[in-house]
Amino acid sequence: MxxxxxxxxxxxxxxxxxxxxxxxxxxxxxxxxxxxxxxxxxxxxxxxxxxxxxxxxxxxxxxxxxxxxxxxxxxxxxxxxxxxxxxxxxxxxxxxxxxxxxxxxxxxxxxxxxxxxxxxxxxxxxxxxxxxxxxxxxxxxxxxDDQVGALMDFEMVTIREDVSLETVLRYLRRFDELPAQTDKLFVINQDNLLTGVLPLHWLLVNPPETMVSAVMAPDVNTFHPGDDVYEVAQAFERYDLVTAPVVDDAGRLIGRITVDAMVDVIREESESEALSRVGLREEEDIFASVWASLRNRWSWLAINLVTAFIASRVIGLFEGAIEKLVALATLMPIVAGIGGNSGNQTITMIVRALALNQITPDSAKRLWRKELAVSLFNGLVWGGVIGVVAWLLYENVALGVVMTAAMTLNLLLAAFCGVGIPMLMMKAGRDPALGSSVLITAMTDSGGFFIFLGLATLFLM
Amino acid sequence: MxxxxxxxxxxxxxxxxxxxxxxxxxxxxxxxxxxxxxxxxxxxxxxxxxxxxxxxxxxxxxxxxxxxxxxxxxxxxxxxxxxxxxxxxxxxxxxxxxxxxxxxxxxxxxxxxxxxxxxxxxxxxxxxxxxxxxxxxxxxxxxxDDQVGALMDFEMVTIREDVSLETVLRYLRRFDELPAQTDKLFVINQDNLLTGVLPLHWLLVNPPETMVSAVMAPDVNTFHPGDDVYEVAQAFERYDLVTAPVVDDAGRLIGRITVDAMVDVIREESESEALSRVGLREEEDIFASVWASLRNRWSWLAINLVTAFIASRVIGLFEGAIEKLVALATLMPIVAGIGGNSGNQTITMIVRALALNQITPDSAKRLWRKELAVSLFNGLVWGGVIGVVAWLLYENVALGVVMTAAMTLNLLLAAFCGVGIPMLMMKAGRDPALGSSVLITAMTDSGGFFIFLGLATLFLM
Structure with missing residues (x-):
């Protein structure tokens, strides 16, 4: 702040x-x-x-x-x-x-x-x-909850198209007040079909004798009660809307949606994403009881416990190597940690691009190539630095080379999974944000330990 | 999705x-x-x-x-x-x-x-x-960039208070169109001082002979060009505003701020928070060149490398113990991992509450107590489960007890830092979100290794 x-x-x-x-x-x-x-x-x-x-x-x-x-x-x-x-x-x-x-x-x-x-x-x-x-x-x-039908309200001012603006002005004066946020009137015919909208602005700048039909606009931003609210919120954002009509399948006006509801949607969407990343099930009352907090958090902790246990068993496979060269135990968290950090950077970017629907099959291949190239470079440079430090610390050149190689390979794994996991989740019809962080970290932890200790067993034992 | x-x-x-x-x-x-x-x-x-x-x-x-x-x-x-x-x-x-x-x-x-x-x-x-x-x-x-002065526009319709609504209606008909999002007219006096606002709704529902001064409202949501846009966006959200006037220190009308700009602010704020958590400096073009991506990401990777190296040196202190009991190397990532996960849950919640300015000195103490209680419970339950598993795997009761104790202590450390770090950052005038995740993970990694290997050295060697 x-x-x-x-x-x-x-x-x-x-x-x-x-x-x-x-x-x-x-x-x-x-x-x-x-x-x-x-x-x-x-x-x-x-x-x-x-x-x-x-x-x-x-x-x-x-x-x-x-x-x-x-x-x-x-x-x-x-x-x-x-x-x-x-x-x-x-x-x-x-x-x-x-x-x-x-x-x-x-x-x-x-x-x-x-x-x-x-x-x-x-x-x-x-x-x-x-x-x-x-x-x-x-x-x-x-x-x-995430459909327009749950958020629309019914406070609409409707008019007919075969009257003059003067008539509309006189009609509005019979109201005590207009519904909040009203920026346009909805034009309907006798069957309640929406035929257009009349923005208040046009009502005000046009001569009173003009007919509604002459100045009304066909509204292109009309929504259906089954539409997804995140999509509608993006439309409000893109086209700077204040209100929009909601019609049923036959085109009959049944409600309206307002920008203040959409602002809440945008805020809640981003908050629930931030919370779900770290495994808080929902917005938590900060003064919730200890029990309520435990309930809200335990499932993610349990998943994390399982993935940490798997990573631990991967290390267990190589206990013989660690007994011979204890430096392996000291250095292995660096390999895993850098992979996790880099993978989280990639996955955050891909999840965002997927949420905005910006990725096509053609561009996915390019993204993969780019992320792998970034990782290769980072692995050789930062892995090289750490390799030299390991060599100097333990006076063991081969250990330094194994360290550099393991970091590079784990960064490549991180890039591969960072692009691949959210795309797979998407294909499977799941939310690519949910659990993205724990999944990528599980891959780079277990993968990092396996790569590093495996290479060490092959080349140092 | x-x-x-x-x-x-x-x-x-x-x-x-x-x-x-x-x-x-x-x-x-x-x-x-x-x-x-x-x-x-x-x-x-x-x-x-x-x-x-x-x-x-x-x-x-x-x-x-x-x-x-x-x-x-x-x-x-x-x-x-x-x-x-x-x-x-x-x-x-x-x-x-x-x-x-x-x-x-x-x-x-x-x-x-x-x-x-x-x-x-x-x-x-x-x-x-x-x-x-x-x-x-x-x-x-x-x-x-984050001040109202940078986002306000100058497209205002101003009127005087000593005219009738009829006059205002006639005045508006001289416009070809009204500025986008106009939901109120600004009432100023001859010195350009803002004396009130006239919502278009009131212009429409009141009789034309009414004077502006009789129906205008003193606007309570008036902003200054130096105001913080995040604060203003929150006000738009809370009070369902569409536009609001901006005045200088003397109260003279100098511009207006609109809801579409505030929607962008809310969206960008949450996105930049998600990106900064994982150390992406700014919104990255997903098809950026490899070089641009490297530039955008390197600083965080470098910080992570330093913290991972410190954690590695902590392990280095206990190489003797690991040589005697290699199971320590296998089990230590579990202690560190659970602490990191739990700490990230706490810090995410506290950062959010701080951003909403919901924490007072009095409530801070309660929060600390609550988070420590949650951690104590989680440590005893989950740490107990893992302790039993470690005992059965390595047929070593003392190792199981050390594991349970270390997990409990590291979870307490995670809770303490999860509440304390963002509060300290806030006191130091820093953004509590930035780097929160890397800081807490650094504490729970180094802390977790130190607690587990230290307890093992004391009680198992």
Missing amino acids: SEAEARGTHRLHEQLEAITALLARLVEDPTPAHHAELQQRLDELHPADIAFVLEALPLDERLAVWQRVKADRDGEILLEVSDAVRESLIADMDPREILAAVEPLDADELADLVEDLPTEVLPELMASLDAQQRERVQSALSWE | SEAEARGTHRLHEQLEAITALLARLVEDPTPAHHAELQQRLDELHPADIAFVLEALPLDERLAVWQRVKADRDGEILLEVSDAVRESLIADMDPREILAAVEPLDADELADLVEDLPTEVLPELMASLDAQQRERVQSALSWE
């Missing part, structure tokens, strides 16, 4: 520290004045900022703040916090509070929360909705 | 494959009809899509496409490609082409490109700008 960044996030962090201090003072001295001061500070915060504060507080202080949040903002705040923190907040609410909190929410927001709510409140919740709301919630729930 | 995602990015990938096929056919059979087909396909693509295709093509084919792109779209495409690919495209253009390409760009876009242009074209380029444009380019250049 740069100095400027530290200065930048200052304001929110100051709020957090002030609230922590107020909470501590309340414990010591619970006077009404102190209560009122905390209450006022919380009331002034934006729901997203309260969510930030809740995320950053340990469980007991988090609940102390949560109980002071005005009930009519509960729903909005629950939407903003991470899944792990949401769980801890909902566990603290009784069914009546939960129903009151979610009551003001829209169908798509409700669908977001439903899976985190205790099952006993669901019948009452669904009964409290009107038919249209209930249908929308059920529709949103019928799609996967 | 999920199946849905693979289906989603399909369309753009199909374009890429079709263009690759057309290029291959042109090499074999350069008839005018084939030329025309390629040309037509390129002309139909959005500049952002051409940028995607250019990124995904090897250098020679990339330049073949680049030469066919209509000159008036060159500038837009140069803005969309990554730095590395931009370099390769500009190297292929002569000064006249470069000047023609950048001529239609806005000041902030020009400032983005300037540092990548050959210095010999700069005098002519600056001379071709009018005084206002030149001043804006120079202003944008005077800020760091």
Whole structure:
């Protein structure tokens, strides 16, 4: 984090520290004045900022703040916090509070929360909705989390194409407010088919007597509820969209998707990638209990234990050689470590290019050639340096040569696997990012030990 | 990548494959009809899509496409490609082409490109700008890349507060088009001080005779050119902004910042974090030359070589013990590996919490306690399992006990450093993400070898 960044996030962090201090003072001295001061500070915060504060507080202080949040903002705040923190907040609410909190929410927001709510409140919740709301919630729930159908909202302003802009302007004045983020109106015909869009800009710069049909645009960025949200987020990014219509297979307008939802998708995608690389199953509440943390992390540790054990057995094959020349044991982690580092560089780059769909069968061959060339060069240069050091340390020229050769071969293995593993994963229909780091490290560890100790057995024994 | 995602990015990938096929056919059979087909396909693509295709093509084919792109779209495409690919495209253009390409760009876009242009074209380029444009380019250049001043644009629609909405509507009709992403108008007084904002929505739903002053809002999300863009991007995310005004220290309106620029910031931030973790200096052109790749990667490899060498010397201290009990050499990578994996999980979580500014001095202590508890548990359970395996493999109970103890201690070290290293980096004003992975691995490797071999020397020799 740069100095400027530290200065930048200052304001929110100051709020957090002030609230922590107020909470501590309340414990010591619970006077009404102190209560009122905390209450006022919380009331002034934006729901997203309260969510930030809740995320950053340990469980007991988090609940102390949560109980002071005005009930009519509960729903909005629950939407903003991470899944792990949401769980801890909902566990603290009784069914009546939960129903009151979610009551003001829209169908798509409700669908977001439903899976985190205790099952006993669901019948009452669904009964409290009107038919249209209930249908929308059920529709949103019928799609996967990473499909457009789960993220679209239903707050659209629709118009007909055979009216004048003047009529549209008069129609809009009958609204109390327009749906958030509205940058275009959707033009539909009597069958609810989307025939085009009218950006607000065009409504504003064109003469009022112009007909909608004369200035509306056929919208090229129309999505379907089954579309993948990562793909849609990339389209928002590429074409600088603010909102886009969602249509069913027949072309009927059924919802819209907004840039704020896409910003969240982009953020979550990159975070979950960073976490999954090191084997954290999901966004972890930093103040989660020890048990919750263990559950979140154990599977990856177990996999790592297996790969480390395999690498250890590879060394076990060569115990005779190590007994004769103990320097082998000392030098072998260098061979494995450099291979792992270089392989991780290659695999990170390839995973990114695959995620962007930039690799064709033709270019894959070129990539392989290039990565192997880079590794050959690195192996000869850095392997040469380490070889000379090993020679001087142990006064053994042959050992130095074996070291250089092993490093070069292990770097070539790292390049080969660094390009190959994600491509194979992709072919097998798996996410090439998940586990990429542990797989490549397993290859370069076991491979590095085998190459180095094998060469040593052949040429030094 | 999920199946849905693979289906989603399909369309753009199909374009890429079709263009690759057309290029291959042109090499074999350069008839005018084939030329025309390629040309037509390129002309139909959005500049952002051409940028995607250019990124995904090897250098020679990339330049073949680049030469066919209509000159008036060159500038837009140069803005969309990554730095590395931009370099390769500009190297292929002569000064006249470069000047023609950048001529239609806005000041902030020009400032983005300037540092990548050959210095010999700069005098002519600056001379071709009018005084206002030149001043804006120079202003944008005077800020760091991660400051708002470098990313803001100057396309604002400003109004006065003492006019009616009717007047504003009439004023807007004099525009041919509004600046992209405009969702609010900026209200300024005669001194150019920002007094509020008028969202387009309010302009549309309120009666035309209403005065601007009656419906405008004081804008709470106003930024300064020196603000950090990551912080501003977080504000856009939290408060669902589309545009926001930028004011100088006196409160005068000097520019605006838009959500599409912030989406790019969020994307680039997460990508550069993923790359810097494994020591890639910057976004690498996947078809970069071998030399360019070596330059991009060597520094991290060198650091890794040094830390691997230190770990190797730690083992060197215990060569006597290994000679007596070769099983030590076989088992030691397990101790180091598990520590590295667990430490990387902890450090990833802490770096993220620090980046979000969620950690206070008070909560730091709790985090430490929690992470140490998780490690103690993992060490006793997993270390116990491996200890039993070691005992059975080598028929040596004491070796099994040493193994369990060493794994537990190394996991505790991993937890301690996983929380401590990023906090120290932060205190020292450094970016806690950069090098975090290599630092923690260096600690758990050297530490793990030292603990395991040290305990073995004390209790088994």
